[in-house]
Structure formats: C-alpha cells, structure tokens
Amino acid sequence: xxxxxxxxxxxxxxxxxxxxxxxxxxxxxxxxxxxxxxxxxxxxxxxxxxxxxxxxxxxxxxxxxxxxxxxxxxxxxxxxxxxxxxxxxxxxxxxxxxxxxxxxxxxxxxxxxxxx
Amino acid sequence: xxxxxxxxxxxxxxxxxxxxxxxxxxxxxxxxxxxxxxxxxxxxxxxxxxxxxxxxxxxxxxxxxxxxxxxxxxxxxxxxxxxxxxxxxx
Numbered sequence: 337x338x339x340x341x342x343x344x345x346x347x348x349x350x351x352x353x354x355x356x357x358x359x360x361x362x363x364x365x366x367x368x369x370x371x372x373x374x375x376x377x378x379x380x381x382x383x384x385x386x387x388x389x390x391x392x393x394x395x396x397x398x399x400x401x402x403x404x405x406x407x408x409x410x411x412x413x414x415x416x417x418x419x420x421x422x423x424x425x426x427x428x429x430x431x432x433x434x435x436x437x438x439x440x441x442x443x444x445x446x447x448x449x450x451x452x
Numbered sequence: 453x454x455x456x457x458x459x460x461x462x463x464x465x466x467x468x469x470x471x472x473x474x475x476x477x478x479x480x481x482x483x484x485x486x487x488x489x490x491x492x493x494x495x496x497x498x499x500x501x502x503x504x505x506x507x508x509x510x511x512x513x514x515x516x517x518x519x520x521x522x523x524x525x526x527x528x529x530x531x532x533x534x535x536x537x538x539x540x541x542x
Contacts, residue, residue, distance in 0.1 A: 342490070342531055383532035393532065397490065424531055431485035439488075 338373075338401045338428040340436075343414070344393040344421040347380055354379075357419055358396050361410070368409055370402025374440065387421045399428070399436060475512030479520075487520040489527035492534055498525065503538045 345357055354377070362372050378395035387393065407425055414423045428436070479487070489495070498506050498513075498521050505525055508518045528534040 384535035435486040
C-alpha cells in the first residue's frame with residue numbers, strides 16, 4: 337500500500353537537525369519493512385495560521401510504500417517527537433501515485449496546472 | 453418644463469439576453485483524476501476570498517470531484533497550507 341507522510345517541524349531546527357529528524361523517520365520506515373520511494377523536503381514555509389505560537393514551519397513530504405501495520409508505529413513516534421508540530425499520513429490510490437510520478441519527473445507538469 | 457425623456461425604445465421581439473455559457477466540470481474535461489491537497493494555488497480557485505469553500509453550483513464541478521476537492525481542501529487546511537478563515541485571501 338502506498339502512503340504519503342507530510343510532517344511540519346518546528347522552524348527552530350537548524351539545517352542539519354532538520355535533516356537528522358527527516359532521516360530518523362525515513363529510517364524508521366525502512367527498518368520496519370517499508371521502503372521510501374521519494375523524499376521531498378520543502379524546507380521553511382510560512383503557515384497559513386500559527387501552530388503552537390509559531391508562524392513558520394519546516395515541511396517534509398515522504399512518499400513510501402509499506403505494510404499496513406507500519407503506520408501505527410510511525411504515529412507513536414510522531415506523537416512522541418516534540419519537534420513535530422503536525423503530521424498527516426494519507427493513503428495514495430493509483431491515480432495519486434501516477435500523479436506524483438508525473439509531477440516529479442515533470443512529464444507534462446500535470447495537465448491541470450497548465451490549464452487556464 | 454423639463455424636456456420629456458425620449459420614449460424608451462420598444463422592441464418588437466424581446467431583447468435576446470446573452471446565453472449563459474454551460475458550466476462544465478473541469479476535472480472531467482481535463483481528464484484529471486486526483487486532486488492534490490499539497491497544491492494550494494490550485495485549491496484556492498475553489499475558495500472565496502474569506503477562505504470558505506465555493507458551492508458546486510458556482511464551481512460547476514461534478515459531485516464526485518466536488519467531494520474530492522472538499523477533502524483536499526480540508527487536508528490542506530489541517531496542514532496549514534490553506535487558512536480556515538481569512539479576509540482577502542486572493
């Protein structure tokens with residue numbers, strides 16, 4: 337099953353802490369039997385509304401395929417980690433996966449963004 | 453005495469009001485299958501300037517895609533990509 341994890345880290349993290357935190361979750365997926373198909377750090381971005389009194393956050397989007405029981409372990413870690421402001425795991429159906437692949441290698445930069 | 457305003461012209465046949473062009477579901481037309489919640493710019497087309505979702509009769513979406521857009525907008529709001537309420541969003 338394909339999943340997509342989006343995590344917002346506190347902006348107070350320095351660059352390498354951000355990478356370390358990102359790697360921590362990627363490794364967690366790997367050694368629990370999943371495999372990460374794509375990592376996409378967005379970096380520092382301003383939030384639409386303040387979360388925990390912070391107006392900016394470090395975004396990471398991880399796309400991975402994993403057995404269905406892995407997400408529970410992931411959630412425990414995500415809730416325990418205090419660097420994580422907010423996280424969201426979404427299941428990807430086949431259209432979503434094709435969408436992500438096309439978007440990533442920019443086949444036609446996703447037909448809907450080109451339309452008026 | 454004020455000059456009487458010119459008599460309003462009476463047409464023989466009713467003035468033909470311009471035909472409102474038929475709304476279409478942009479997802480069906482474009483063949484888009486997945487609405488991405490990460491693409492905030494695209495989702496903003498379905499929000500009014502207070503950040504509220506536009507109804508189907510205005511967006512012209514089919515029921516299936518209006519629900520997908522609604523789900524995507526709620527996810528985007530949860531991940532602070534879109535505000536829950538704002539003024540002058542655009």
